[in-house]
Amino acid sequence: MTEVQPVRAADRLSAAEIDDVLALADAAAQADGVYPLSEDVVLCIRNGGAGVHLRTSAGYAFLEDGAGELVVHPAHRRQGHGTALLGAIGPTELRIWAHGDDPGARAFAEHNGFTRDRVLWQMRRSLLDPLPDVPLPAGVTIRGFRPGFDEQGWVEVNAKAFAQHPEQGRWTLDDLLVREAEPWFDPAGFLLAVDIADSLLGFHWTKVHPPAGLDPALGEIYVLGVEPSGHQRGLGAALSVAGLRHLAAAGLEWASLYVDESNEAAVKLYRRLGFEVHSADINYHRG
Ligand SMILES: CC(C)(COP(=O)(O)OP(=O)(O)OC[C@H]1O[C@@H](n2cnc3c(N)ncnc32)[C@H](O)[C@@H]1OP(=O)(O)O)[C@@H](O)C(=O)NCCC(=O)NCCS
The missing domain is CATH 3.40.630.30 (Gcn5-related N-acetyltransferase (GNAT))
Structure with missing residues (x-):
């Protein structure tokens, strides 16, 4: 059931926040069998750089130049974290990478008005x-x-x-x-x-x-x-x-x-x- 989750935005993350976000990504990787963030985003999390970091208590999104990635802790899905992160980005044109062709991500993307555009093969x-x-x-x-x-x-x-x-x-x-x-x-x-x-x-x-x-x-x-x-x-x-x-x-x-x-x-x-x-x-x- 989707609830409204508060979102914090920052240009740069503190050392503790970096640890939290990377731990969240690791938990998602364990549950989903695929790491949820690309190398570029991990480098920006660790070293800073252009882009905005958005966080809820159990979700993370990175946004730069109309393109982003988002991940919600596997124990807190279907509670509106993903929707809140998208809501904070606003109704602008947006591209999101989903790593792995997961049916949950597909349903979430369709629910939010996204269509499949590019497919990157490994x-x-x-x-x-x-x-x-x-x-x-x-x-x-x-x-x-x-x-x-x-x-x-x-x-x-x-x-x-x-x-x-x-x-x-x-x-x-x-x-x-x-x-x-x-x-x-x-x-x-x-x-x-x-x-x-x-x-x-x-x-x-x-x-x-x-x-x-x-x-x-x-x-x-x-x-x-x-x-x-x-x-x-x-x-x-x-x-x-x-x-x-x-x-x-x-x-x-x-x-x-x-x-x-x-x-x-x-x-x-x-x-x-x-x-x-x-x-x-x-x-x-x-x-
Ligand atoms: C995709 C993801 C970000 C969704 O986050 P979330 O916080 O669980 O999403 P929300 O609670 O805001 O869901 C909003 C709506 O999207 C749809 N949805 C989300 N996950 C779904 C799932 N697994 N199956 C079916 N529908 C789903 C539902 O319509 C849901 O509303 P409802 O729960 O009231 O039915 C999360 O599953 C995740 O982190 N996946 C791994 C990373 C990833 O694939 N990121 C790219 C996403 S495009």
Whole structure:
């Protein structure tokens, strides 16, 4: 039964509030089998940044630029926390990511006038299965990312490679630096394809996730991008395989990646490399 729950809004959370929100997200992950917040939102919770944090006694929502995520503690659902958080955001145009294609989230979204818009797949492949040999185009070599040297070039190529992508194409130097400061960051797993003049043509940034819940350790194709003028020369496939070999050599048995269901070129590439759909995140839209 939906009740009215008071909402507090803040630009930044105190250390105790950060702990509370992350504990709430952990409780939801335990109950739902999927972590309810994206990496971007967790980084904003922990480090601050643009965006607004909304909280009820048992719910949390993050909102930035008309897009948000929300989660309610599993022991306090159907008590109006989700509705109150949405109410505090107001009747404006809004996008919400729901991680996992949960029927409860679907019912809540429909009840509040949202429709399904984008679907983001997580695909996986065993790294114990053999990888194809994909040669690099002539004159192209692969080297590791050099912190303090490669940042500007990477931000530029990333923006071009993801010009059509609503989130990835907007990453700034700060978005890169905040990730370089994370404990998981490993420049040896951040592969750059360069020409003979050392100009950046494309990259494959991998990220290793330790085992969590039911998930084994995962080596993620975190961001893979090729400068548009270098498309269709086999560079994406060669960079993918080079990164997957790096992950396999590091002892990982599973590779994962996220891709928009509608990104035909990327989905085709990943299917050819043996990836299959593992789960889906749904972007709901109202407005
Ligand atoms: C989806 C979620 C945020 C809903 O939060 P909540 O506080 O339980 O939602 P409310 O109590 O405000 O529910 C409002 C209405 O939505 C609908 N609804 C919510 N959860 C539902 C469910 N599991 N099954 C069917 N209908 C549901 C109902 O119509 C409900 O009204 P009612 O209880 O009077 O029937 C919560 O289940 C959650 O945290 N899920 C995991 C994170 C997630 O998926 N977030 C993205 C949401 S789009």
